[in-house]
Structures are given as structure tokens and as C-alpha cells.
Amino acid sequence: MMTHDQTIAALATPAGTGAIAVIRLSGTKAISIASEIFRSVSGKELSLQPTHTVHLGNIMDGERIVDEVLVTVFKGPNSYTGEDVVEISCHGSHYIQQEIIQLALKHGCRMANAGEFTLRAFLNAKMDLSQAEAVADLIASDSAASHQLAIQQMRGGFSSEIKKLREELLNFASLIELELDFAEEDVEFANRTEFQRLVNRIKHVLKRLIDSFATGNVLKNGIPVAIVGEPNVGKSTLLNALLNEDRAIVSDIAGTTRDTIEDEISIGGVSFRFIDTAGIRDTQDTIEGLGIKKTFEKMDQAQVVVFLIEAEKLIREEDFFKVEIEKIRNKYPQKALLVIANKADRISEDEREQLKAELESYTTTKEKCGFLLLSAKTGMGVDSLKEALLEYVNTGALRNDETIVTNSRHYDALLKALEEIDKVQAGLDSNLSGDLLAIDIRQALYHFGEITGEISSDDLLGNIFANFCIGK
Amino acid sequence: MMTHDQTIAALATPAGTGAIAVIRLSGTKAISIASEIFRSVSGKELSLQPTHTVHLGNIMDGERIVDEVLVTVFKGPNSYTGEDVVEISCHGSHYIQQEIIQLALKHGCRMANAGEFTLRAFLNAKMDLSQAEAVADLIASDSAASHQLAIQQMRGGFSSEIKKLREELLNFASLIELELDFAEEDVEFANRTEFQRLVNRIKHVLKRLIDSFATGNVLKNGIPVAIVGEPNVGKSTLLNALLNEDRAIVSDIAGTTRDTIEDEISIGGVSFRFIDTAGIRDTQDTIEGLGIKKTFEKMDQAQVVVFLIEAEKLIREEDFFKVEIEKIRNKYPQKALLVIANKADRISEDEREQLKAELESYTTTKEKCGFLLLSAKTGMGVDSLKEALLEYVNTGALRNDETIVTNSRHYDALLKALEEIDKVQAGLDSNLSGDLLAIDIRQALYHFGEITGEISSDDLLGNIFANFCIGK
Numbered sequence: 001m002m003t004h005d006q007t008i009a010a011l012a013t014p015a016g017t018g019a020i021a022v023i024r025l026s027g028t029k030a031i032s033i034a035s036e037i038f039r040s041v042s043g044k045e046l047s048l049q050p051t052h053t054v055h056l057g058n059i060m061d062g063e064r065i066v067d068e069v070l071v072t073v074f075k076g077p078n079s080y081t082g083e084d085v086v087e088i089s090c091h092g093s094h095y096i097q098q099e100i101i102q103l104a105l106k107h108g109c110r111m112a113n114a115g116e117f118t119l120r121a122f123l124n125a126k127m128d129l130s131q132a133e134a135v136a137d138l139i140a141s142d143s144a145a146s147h148q149l150a151i152q153q154m155r156g157g158f159s160s161e162i163k164k165l166r167e168e169l170l171n172f173a174s175l176i177e178l179e180l181d182f183a184e185e186d187v188e189f190a191n192r193t194e195f196q197r198l199v200n201r202i203k204h205v206l207k208r209l210i211d212s213f214a215t216g217n218v219l220k221n222g223i224p225v226a227i228v229g230e231p232n233v234g235k236s237t238l239l240n241a242l243l244n245e246d247r248a249i250v251s252d253i254a255g256t257t258r259d260t261i262e263d264e265i266s267i268g269g270v271s272f273r274f275i276d277t278a279g280i281r282d283t284q285d286t287i288e289g290l291g292i293k294k295t296f297e298k299m300d301q302a303q304v305v306v307f308l309i310e311a312e313k314l315i316r317e318e319d320f321f322k323v324e325i326e327k328i329r330n331k332y333p334q335k336a337l338l339v340i341a342n343k344a345d346r347i348s349e350d351e352r353e354q355l356k357a358e359l360e361s362y363t364t365t366k367e368k369c370g371f372l373l374l375s376a377k378t379g380m381g382v383d384s385l386k387e388a389l390l391e392y393v394n395t396g397a398l399r400n401d402e403t404i405v406t407n408s409r410h411y412d413a414l415l416k417a418l419e420e421i422d423k424v425q426a427g428l429d430s431n432l433s434g435d436l437l438a439i440d441i442r443q444a445l446y447h448f449g450e451i452t453g454e455i456s457s458d459d460l461l462g463n464i465f466a467n468f469c470i471g472k
Numbered sequence: 473m474m475t476h477d478q479t480i481a482a483l484a485t486p487a488g489t490g491a492i493a494v495i496r497l498s499g500t501k502a503i504s505i506a507s508e509i510f511r512s513v514s515g516k517e518l519s520l521q522p523t524h525t526v527h528l529g530n531i532m533d534g535e536r537i538v539d540e541v542l543v544t545v546f547k548g549p550n551s552y553t554g555e556d557v558v559e560i561s562c563h564g565s566h567y568i569q570q571e572i573i574q575l576a577l578k579h580g581c582r583m584a585n586a587g588e589f590t591l592r593a594f595l596n597a598k599m600d601l602s603q604a605e606a607v608a609d610l611i612a613s614d615s616a617a618s619h620q621l622a623i624q625q626m627r628g629g630f631s632s633e634i635k636k637l638r639e640e641l642l643n644f645a646s647l648i649e650l651e652l653d654f655a656e657e658d659v660e661f662a663n664r665t666e667f668q669r670l671v672n673r674i675k676h677v678l679k680r681l682i683d684s685f686a687t688g689n690v691l692k693n694g695i696p697v698a699i700v701g702e703p704n705v706g707k708s709t710l711l712n713a714l715l716n717e718d719r720a721i722v723s724d725i726a727g728t729t730r731d732t733i734e735d736e737i738s739i740g741g742v743s744f745r746f747i748d749t750a751g752i753r754d755t756q757d758t759i760e761g762l763g764i765k766k767t768f769e770k771m772d773q774a775q776v777v778v779f780l781i782e783a784e785k786l787i788r789e790e791d792f793f794k795v796e797i798e799k800i801r802n803k804y805p806q807k808a809l810l811v812i813a814n815k816a817d818r819i820s821e822d823e824r825e826q827l828k829a830e831l832e833s834y835t836t837t838k839e840k841c842g843f844l845l846l847s848a849k850t851g852m853g854v855d856s857l858k859e860a861l862l863e864y865v866n867t868g869a870l871r872n873d874e875t876i877v878t879n880s881r882h883y884d885a886l887l888k889a890l891e892e893i894d895k896v897q898a899g900l901d902s903n904l905s906g907d908l909l910a911i912d913i914r915q916a917l918y919h920f921g922e923i924t925g926e927i928s929s930d931d932l933l934g935n936i937f938a939n940f941c942i943g944k
Contacts, residue, residue, distance in 0.1 A: 013493065014564060017611060018486030019589070019944035020494060022561070054524040054544055065623055067610075072526055072544070089494070089559075092486060092944075093611045095619050117491070138539075139489060139565045147567050151537055472491035472564075 007033060008112035008120075009104040010471040011097055018092035023100050024471060025086045025109055026117055031073060033107045034086040037061070037100075038071050046086075051075035059090065059100055066103065067096045081117050082124030115468025119461060122453060129453025129464070130159040133407055136468050137220075144269025145219040145393075149406050158209055158403040159452050165202050166448040172198065173441040179434045192428065199425055202444075206418040209405050213414075216406035218303065222264050222271035223393065226299040228328065229308030234342045235276055237376035238308065239263055242274070242386070268390045275302060304336045304392055306385075311341040311373065314359075315351050329369070336392050337369045340385065345375040409464075413450045420444035479505060480584035480592075481576040482943040483569055490564035495572050496943060497558045497581055498589055503545060505579045506558040509533070509572075510543050518558075523547035531562065531572055538575065539568045553589050554596030587940025591933060594925060601925025601936070602631040605879055608940050609692075616741020617691040617865075621878050630681060630875035631924045637674050638920040644670060645913045651906045664900065671897055674916075678890045681877050685886075688878035690775060694736050694743035695865065698771040700800065701780030706814045707748055709848035710780065711735055714746070714858070740862045747774060776808045776864055778857075783813040783845065786831075787823050797834070801841070808864050809841045812857065817847040881936075885922045892916035 007027025013020075025034060035046040040057040049055065051074055059066040070089040079085040090096050105111065113119075115136070122132045134154035141147035153159070175190035218224070227235045242265050263274045299305070307328050325339055339359065344352055352373055359371040370388050374381030405411055420443040427437045449455030479499025485492075497506060507518040512529040521527065523546055531538040542561040551557040562568050577583065585591075587608070594604045606625035613619035625631075647662035690696070699707045714737050735746045771777070779800050797811055811831065816824055824845055831843040842860050846853030877883055892915040899909045921927030 010491075012491040012564075013485040014488035014490030016486035016488060017941070019482075019484040019496075019611065019941055021485065022492060022494065024491075052526040054526060054546070064620075065627070067623070068626070074526070087561075091607070091610045092484075093613050093619070095614050095616075096610070099619075135563070138563045138568070139491065141565050142567050144567075147565070147571075148536075151539070154540070155537070469489070469491055 009109035010112035012471040021092040021097045023088040026081045030084040030086045081120040082126045115465030119465045143271040176434045212404040213411045216404040220406045222273035224273045224302045225304045226275045226302035227306045233308045234376045241376045267386045306338045308342045311344045339371045344373040413447045417447035479581045481581035482584035484943040493564040493569045495560040498553045502556040502558045553592040554598045587937030591937045615743040648906045684876040685883040688876040692878045694745035696745045696774040697776045698747045698774035699778045705780045706848045713848045713854045739858045778810045780814045783816045811843045816845040885919045889919035
């Protein structure tokens with residue numbers, strides 16, 4: 001796919017103007033090319049400098065000074081790519097960045113492709129493929145949760161687990177294939193009982209990893225929370241209250257249907273996607289009906305349902321809350337439900353106490369059901385709501401230190417590996433002959449290898465690294 | 473203005489997402505704070521590492537890994553600011569950048585003010601004030617010319633000249649003040665003839681620097697070129713031809729008046745601002761008249777006038793060219809004039825030769841007047857126009873290696889210094905007494921010191937560094 005013996009160059013820092021910018025060269029000629037365009041203040045020769053040292057000097061275009069810079073030398077294999085790497089830290093004007101890159105190209109570098117530095121790191125065995133993919137996730141991460149998932153994956157994460165299982169499986173595959181060579185003698189090198197145990201262990205791990213994908217995906221993209229309730233119960237006020245109190249990344253995504261707005265709010269470093277379902281009511285209007293249908297679809301994706309009722313109504317109409325809450329509870333039996341008595345500022349202190357007791361006695365009998373008194377207008381109870389949402393994540397979605405799969409390519413490979421392992425299992429159950437068993441094992445091994453990159457194709461690598469930014 | 477003993481932190485690379493980002497700490501505690509949040513892979517203690525070395529490890533928030541980073545240690549005074557400096561090169565996600573800065577703040581840094589790193593470099597005598605100002609110019613530079621001016625100024629430029637003159641003047645001031653102590657004895661420590669010579673030299677230098685400001689300003693902001701000619705002579709086509717052939721920074725600035733468009737084009741690294749004066753014609757319309765008045769004002773600022781005529785018309789109407797060119801020549805006697813016979817593709821080869829000879833014989837008799845045959849439509853002659861414009865710069869505006877003043881603060885101080893030196897001169901001429909002479913000399917010294925920063929106030933520094941970006 002890419003010629004590996006060329007020295008590549010690219011801007012590594014974000015485009016635009018800043019105090020400094022960093023231009024990165026990597027390849028066998030990185031240091032000699034840098035020497036040609038750099039004149040050290042101390043007169044030192046770059047190629048004679050130890051690795052991981054920084055040198056002050058000028059980038060020269062012939063006798064013209066382009067910029068005063070700091071040059072850092074990394075000698076392979078002790079560098080990001082595993083090759084010789086030079087980082088030029090220059091003044092951050094667009095003009096200077098371009099001048100230095102042009103100079104590097106003139107002296108024999110070629111422009112790096114997207115992700116080519118990380119690709120080289122992978123090809124030079126500085127990291128496996130899932131770790132390389134985590135680098136892109138890390139750079140794209142915008143919340144504590146997605147960041148933590150990427151860091152975990154970059155530091156080995158589940159790929160080390162996969163690698164270990166793959167090696168054990170490979171070992172059995174070899175033994176079974178060895179048996180084939182001695183087919184006439186009817187020996188059994190691979191202990192079938194031990195093999196059965198390994199297959200069970202692999203199935204267990206695969207299932208756990210596959211299950212974690214739903215969680216991983218949710219954490220990466222934000223946990224969907226549906227806000228439901230009658231018009232004017234204060235849904236938008238609540239959203240605003242959550243937004244205003246948290247100076248987090250806020251994005252308004254215009255919903256696919258009218259009246260459905262999604263707001264992403266970061267609470268305690270975890271992204272929540274609030275789905276405002278203002279559109280739910282009985283209607284004869286066809287278009288509005290379609291909109292409401294889509295709203296219900298959105299709500300089906302939600303992991304948490306926040307149900308708003310007016311506190312006054314709860315006080316006045318005793319039956320109301322039982323009927324309404326039961327209705328919602330029955331509609332979404334699987335989802336965590338947070339019942340919120342809003343506009344609590346409009347009822348008296350006594351009424352609040354009474355309501356609290358009543359609802360708590362109700363909700364404690366139900367699973368995954370919480371209750372809160374709140375006033376979106378005054379902000380009373382908003383913090384408690386946040387805590388309740390975070391508690392949901394901590395006790396539910398983000399269980400302990402379990403490895404979580406976030407990448408759909410990995411998910412796909414895990415599913416396929418499980419399919420093959422199931423075939424192996426079936427083969428064992430039916431005393432399948434070694435040669436047929438070996439075929440299914442090899443298939444499973446293939447899908448394991450896909451995750452870590454021990455098996456990869458130019459197409460696959462091209463697809464993965466095309467999503468990187470240039471300079472990484 | 474700012475407490476100098478605190479350790480400051482800021483993002484040094486452009487905001488946004490990139491492969492890497494650099495966070496810079498500076499101050500007495502930079503290394504110890506970095507040690508607290510950094511865990512080296514090799515287990516090395518940061519504070520024990522030599523200056524200008526790079527270390528791989530993790531930024532830790534307690535036991536949580538925030539990112540895998542490279543940390544560079546610079547020990548004062550061998551750093552940009554002259555203080556201990558640590559640069560943390562992390563993955564370039566906005567989230568990680570913010571996390572690391574927050575961690576640094578939590579461990580005792582404070583957020584750096586705009587330009588505070590460079591301010592500290594100035595306060596620690598790593599550079600004088602005009603050099604510090606050049607850093608901001610350098611970052612803002614977007615053409616070869618503005619970049620070269622900033623580099624020149626950053627590397628000492630004219631401030632070393634000013635500093636030398638200031639010292640000599642200071643010496644004389646001391647001698648004259650010494651005379652005052654011995655006033656009763658009527659001695660003369662300061663040789664008046666030598667002093668007169670110094671004053672002459674200073675005046676000469678000041679005048680040259682003051683004159684250079686017009687050039688410097690023009691180079692910094694682009695050399696204004698007015699394109700004049702009748703409607704439909706091909707002015708816009710010419711502009712497009714210049715734009716298309718040069719993949720340079722192009723910006724359309726909507727003119728202040730209708731029909732006046734300014735296009736900035738970089739030719740050979742020098743910015744030219746082309747002022748398209750489509751609006752010039754006789755009119756009775758008041759509003760249009762106002763527009764044309766402004767166009768003429770714009771043209772008055774131009775340093776080069778490009779006058780387009782149709783080649784065919786020149787051939788057909790023999791008098792035309794003499795009359796018209798004389799008219800333009802008389803209107804702008806001071807400006808460089810380039811007469812361009814456009815649509816040269818519409819006349820025959822013979823006619824072109826004839827026209828060439830005729831016009832060349834005319835233009836060579838005139839100062840600052842050039843002639844070109846061109847076809848904006850086919851692109852013929854466009855390169856020659858570019859060369860002619862660059863030649864104007866190289867022989868005129870960008871004379872040799874002369875020091876050029878580009879900063880209006882320096883210009884202002886130079887004007888004031890000249891004013892005071894003129895007073896000193898007048899004092900010398902009229903044999904003014906030493907005590908009165910000394911006052912004027914001190915005033916001149918004050919203005920010299922303002923340029924280099926030997927004399928500065930918190931207000932002045934505040935103003936200068938407020939224009940820097942944070943992180944520089």
C-alpha cells in the first residue's frame with residue numbers, strides 16, 4: 001500500500017495559528033534531511049546527538065533564515081513510529097508551517113498520508129492494530145468515558161486477552177494438525193478434555209466482550225435518556241437547567257422529526273443524550289402522527305426514561321400518579337425509570353414531605369425505579385437528578401474495570417469468531433475428525449488475528465488509517 | 473502587573489483537534505509540578521534529568537492514566553522564558569488538552585495570560601521589547617515579506633542600532649550632567665564638536681528608520697496596486713488571471729464603496745493588494761459620485777498604478793495612447809506606472825511588434841514607467857507582469873538589507889526621539905546651557921528606551937502583550 005522506505009513529513013499539531021506548531025519527519029532519512037535544513041546554534045551535528053534530545057537553532061533555506069526552532073531527535077526503534085523521527089517545533093504561523101514542510105519535501109521527504117505515522121508504528125510492531133485504532137479514538141474523544149475507553153484500548157485492553165487466547169488456540173490447532181500427520185497410527189496429541197475447557201473459556205470471554213459492545217457504544221456516543229411528560233410540564237426548562245449548570249460541550253442536533261430535539265450534556269465526564277419528546281400527544285394529523293411514531297422509536301433506544309409530572313397534580317389527583325406511572329412502567333419495563341415531580345416550588349413544605357414519603361414507598365417496591373422532587377425553574381433538585389443519572393452509569397453501564405469493546409470492526413470479528421468457536425464446539429460434541437475440526441479452528445484464529453492485526457490486508461489497513469488525521 | 477514567581481501553564485499549539493498538542497509550563501515550580509502529574513516509563517525522576525531532554529511516560533490523575541505523553545525539560549536560563557520550562561506533548565484531543573491543563577492548575581500552576589511566556593522572556597532579558605513584539609508579528613506573518621521583516625526584527629534588527637546610539641547618547645548625557653556638578657568651575661567634559669557629530673549621526677539614522685516605516689507598513693499589509701482603465705478593458709479578467717495562476721492566499725475584501733474590490737495576491741512571496749477601480753467614469757449620480765471619490769482616495773494610497781488599454785485601440789487611434797497615458801502620468805506623477813496593452817491576442821504579430829517598439833520608446837523616456845503587451849484572456853504576458861511587479865519591490869520598496877520599521881509604536885517613538893534630538897540640535901546651535909541641554913537629551917533617551925524596553929511601564933507592557941495569543 002505505501003512504500004515503507006520513504007521518509008514522510010507532516011504537520012502534527014492542529015491547523016491554524018498558535019504560539020507553536022510541530023512538524024514531524026519519520027523514516028531512515030529523517031535525521032539527515034533535518035540536518036540539511038537545520039543549523040544548530042551551538043554548531044552541533046544533529047546525527048551525532050543522542051536520542052530524545054532537543055536542540056535550538058534555525059531552519060535555513062540556503063542562507064535565508066526561515067525560523068528559529070527547537071528540533072527533537074528520536075532514534076529508532078525508540079520513537080513513536082519505530083523509525084528515526086525528528087520533530088521541529090516552530091513559531092505557529094501558517095506561513096512558517098508551510099515553508100518548513102515545503103523545505104522538507106524539497107530535501108527528499110514526501111507528504112505523509114492520513115494516519116501513516118501510526119500505520120508505521122503498527123508495521124514496526126510498536127503497537128497492535130486495535131491499539132492503533134485506539135489512537136484515533138483517543139484523539140476524537142470528547143468526554144471522560146470515551147477517553148477512558150480509548151486509553152484502555154490503547155494500553156492493550158482486551159487485545160492482550162484475545163492474543164493470549166489466540167496463542168492457546170493456535171497451540172491446540174497445531175497439535176490437532178500434527179495428529180493428521182500420524183493419522184494411520186490413531187494417536188491423540190491434543191487432549192480433548194483440555195481442549196473442551198479452552199473452548200468454554202473462549203466462548204465465555206467472547207460472549208462477555210460481545211455483550212460489552214452495547215455499553216461501549218453507548219458510552220462512546222452518549223447514554224440516551226428520554227424525557228417524557230405532558231406538554232408544559234417543564235421538560236425544556238429542565239433541559240435548560242441541566243445545560244446551564246454544566247459548562248460542558250453542548251450541541252443541538254436538529255431532530256429528524258419536528259418536536260424531537262436531542263441535547264448532549266456531559267455530567268461528571270459522561271455524555272448523556274437527552275431526547276426531548278415534546279411531540280407525544282394524541283393526534284389525527286398524519287404528518288404529526290409520523291413524527292410521534294419516530295419519537296417513540298427514539299424512546300425505544302433510550303436506556304433511561306425521565307418521567308416528569310407536576311407536583312401539584314400529584315397532590316391534587318391521588319390516583320393520577322399511580323395510573324400514569326404504572327402506564328409508563330408497563331410501557332418500558334426494561335428501562336431505568338426516574339419519576340420526577342416537577343414544579344416542587346409551587347407546593348408547600350408539608351406537601352413536599354408527604355409526596356416524598358408516598359412516592360418513595362411506591363418506587364422502592366419497583367426495580368430500576370427512582371423518584372425525585374425537583375424544580376427546574378429554581379434549580380432545586382437538579383443536582384440530585386445528575387447524581388441519580390451518574391449512579392445509573394456507575395452501577396449499571398460502567399461496571400467496574402471490565403473490558404469494553406467500542407469498535408464495530410472488533411465487534412464484527414468477535415461475532416464471527418464466536419460463530420466459528422460454536423462450530424468447533426459442535427464438532428467436539430459430535431467427535432468430528434481432526435482434519436475437519438482444524439478447519440473451524442483456523443477460521444476462528446483468523447478472526448482473532450483480524451482484531452490484533454496479526455492478520456491484515458492492505459484494504460483493511462487502508463480503511464482503518466484513512467480515518468486518521470494527517471500527521472498522526 | 474503580573475506576579476513573576478508563579479508557575480504558569482497554557483496550551484501552546486493551536487486550539488482544536490490534531491495529532492498532537494503541546495502544553496507549556498514555565499516558572500520555578502514547572503519541573504516539580506510536572507513531576508507530580510507525570511510518571512516516566514523508565515521510572516526516572518524528572519528533576520534529575522538534564523536540560524533539553526525528552527521523556528516518555530503517562531500523565532496521571534492519582535492512579536488514573538490521563539494520557540501517554542512526551543515531556544521535555546528545559547532548565548532556566550536555557551529556555552524560552554529563561555525560567556524552568558516543561559513542555560508536555562500529548563494526544564491532540566480537546567478533552568485531553570483540557571484535562572492536562574486542569575491537572576497542572578490543580579497542582580499549583582496558574583493559567584498564563586496572553587503573551588506571558590514572551591513577557592517573561594523579556595523580563596528575564598532573553599530578548600528586548602522590539603524582539604518580543606516581533607514574535608507576535610512572526611506568528612501573524614502570512615507572506616514571505618512580512619515573515620522576513622519579523623525574523624529580521626526578532627533577531628535584533630534595528631534595535632541593536634538604537635541600543636548602540638542610546639549608549640553613546642547616554643554617555644554624553646552623563647558627561648554634561650557631570651559638568652553641572654562643577655558648574656562654578658566652567659569646565660567642559662563633553663566635547664561639543666564630537667557631540668554635534670553624534671547628533672548628526674543619530675538624526676540620520678532616525679530619519680532613515682522613520683522613512684522606512686512607509687515601506688515596512690506596505691510590506692506588512694501588502695503593496696497597494698491600483699488597476700485603472702475604461703470599463704470592459706479586461707481589469708477583472710486580469711485579476712482572475714493573476715489569481716488563477718497563483719495558488720496563494722486569496723481574500724475578497726468587500727470594498728467600502730460599491731465597485732471597489734480589493735484582492736490580495738501573493739507573488740513570489742510578496743503580498744500585493746490589487747484595487748480594482750471599476751467605478752471610475754463621469755457620473756451625475758450623487759451616491760455613485762461619492763463612491764468614485766473614495767476610489768480615488770484608494771488610488772492615492774497605491775504605490776503602483778496598472779493602466780490597462782485595449783491593444784486594438786492603441787493601433788487604431790494613434791493619439792489615444794499619448795493623450796491617455798499622459799493624463800494618467802500627470803495625475804500620479806509619484807507612482808510607478810505600468811501601461812498594459814491588453815487583448816493583445818486580438819492584434820496581429822506585426823501589429824504587436826510595432827506597438828511594442830512605439831510604447832517602449834515612449835516609456836523609456838519616462839521615469840518609473842513600464843510597458844507590457846498582455847492578454848488576460850489567454851494568459852500571455854501575465855508572468856511578465858508579475859516579474860515587473862516584483863522588480864518594483866526589489867529595486868524600490870525592499871531595498872537591499874536596509875532595516876525596516878514595521879511597528880507603529882516604534883515609529884511613534886522614533887518620531888518623538890527625532891523631535892527631541894532636533895531640540896538638542898537647536899540647543900547646541902544656540903549654545904544652550906548644559907542643564908537645559910541635559911533635559912532634552914534625557915527626553916530623547918527616554919524615547920529610545922521605549923523601543924528596546926529599557927524603559928517600560930506596566931501599562932505599555934500590558935498593551936503590547938495583550939495582543940499576543942495565550943500560550944506564547
